Amino acid sequence: MTGKQLEFDQRVTQLTKKHQKLNRGYRATMRSDGLVVMKPQRVRSAIPARVLILAVLGFFAFKAFLLAHLGATTYQNRVDSLNAGTSVEKAGAWIMQIDPVSDFLALQINKLRF
Structure with a gap:
């Protein structure tokens, strides 16, 4: 049971990090199998x-x-x-x-x- 709980906690941590990145901006891309996936955009500096x-x-x-x-x-x-x-x-x-x-x-x- 602890192995499954550890895997679940790691997955939740990964999803939380991805969600935080998506909050800063994202773009939608379509994979080769037709699935639309949201990818985080890089944060650009205010002064280039x-x-x-x-x-x-x-x-x-x-x-x-x-x-x-x-x-x-x-x-x-x-x-x-x-x-x-x-x-x-x-x-x-x-x-x-x-x-x-x-x-x-x-x-x-x-x-x-x-």
Whole structure:
């Protein structure tokens, strides 16, 4: 009797998991024997990865253009003045600090400009 009860409990657990997945969205498909089966759809992110990657690349490009236009010393002076401010300004200074990616891009921009 315990073997049958264990099989039943496992089946109930599987059905509960499938039901929870179906609550997030499903699609109906027909098998080769004609039976219509509901399959759960994958949950998609609210922000696609492509948009997130483009935003990060755009941010690095913005920093590189600023760095190329202002020069390293002026840019660093402005970041230092931000770092002396409030906690929000300190967070902005940490984000806007010169990093290897933006420094490399700024050098490439300066090569193209002159």
